[in-house]
Amino acid sequence: MKKSAFDIESQQENLTSKVVVGLERISEVFKALLWDQAKATGLSPIQIQILVFVTYHKPELCKVSYLAQEFNVTKPTISDAVRVLLLKGLVEKKDAGQDSRSYIIGLTESGHQIVTGIEQFAAPVSSQVEKMSAEQLSSIYKSLADLIYQLNRSGVLSVQRTCYLCNFYENQEDGHYCHFLKQKLMETEIRIDCPEFESKPS
Ligand code: SF4
Known part of the structure; x- marks a missing residue:
């Protein structure tokens, strides 16, 4: 059987394993930063992700079914998070037009205000990335874009809005x-x- 990337002995001789473990460490950073923001605001990580997503994406993407795919969770998980955001007055439901079973999630004025603070949760990562040279940034970006595309092609990452998968x-x-x-x-x-x-x- 193929050795796991987390096998600490074989990992040291294998650059692929080191990259996988490195990516896993970085995913932990985002989880930790989201939890810090969640504790500070009384929101859950998924509620924060919904608020930030809705701020910057077109209304037709701001639906329960799309958000469930975007964040790899079930539709009931998104519905529950939206219900709490509605109770807190941070989002509102908007008519989805012809589709009467669905609705669009939009931010209220209070929602816009709170996003200004919570969307900074990734700032500690940005401040480190900013220190990289142009060559490093360019190289890392190409590798990330390729990896995201390949993960989507292999069915691991469901939703993507990248050039490689775009009709244009x-x-x-x-x-x-x-x-x-x-x-x-x-x-x-x-x-x-x-x-x-x-x-x-x-
Ligand atoms: S191909 Fe053009 S429209 Fe499509 S994702 Fe890339 S930049 Fe956007």
């Missing part, structure tokens, strides 16, 4: 091209959460 993207002989922006994209211009993203027809 074309991999041309001389590089990447966006038919929405009508321009070539350098490696660092590839987006991993694009507001103009449109899924390829299945």
Whole structure:
């Protein structure tokens, strides 16, 4: 059987394992920062994630079913979190148009105010990343974008809004091209959460 990346002996001789363990450590950082913010605000981590997501994404994505996929949790988990946010007056339900079984989650004025503070939960990570050189940033970004794409292709990461999966993207002989922006994209211009993203027809 293949050795686990967490096998501390074999890990030392295997760069793949070290990268996997490194990514796991970084995922722990985000969990810890979210929990710190949760304790400070009396919100749960998933409630914070919903508030931040709703702030920056178009209304058609701000639905229970989409949020469940985005955060890899069940629809009842999102519904419960939204119910508490409604009680706290931080979000409101908006009509989803033709779909009467669904609703769009929008922020109230109080919701907008609280997001200004809680969205800073990742600032300790940003302040370290800012210290990297342009070459380091470019290299790490390309690796991350590729990894996210591969994890989506293999079914591990369900929802993505990256160029590689977008209807407007074309991999041309001389590089990447966006038919929405009508321009070539350098490696660092590839987006991993694009507001103009449109899924390829299945
Ligand atoms: S619309 Fe956005 S996600 Fe799609 S190819 Fe253009 S930049 Fe990339």
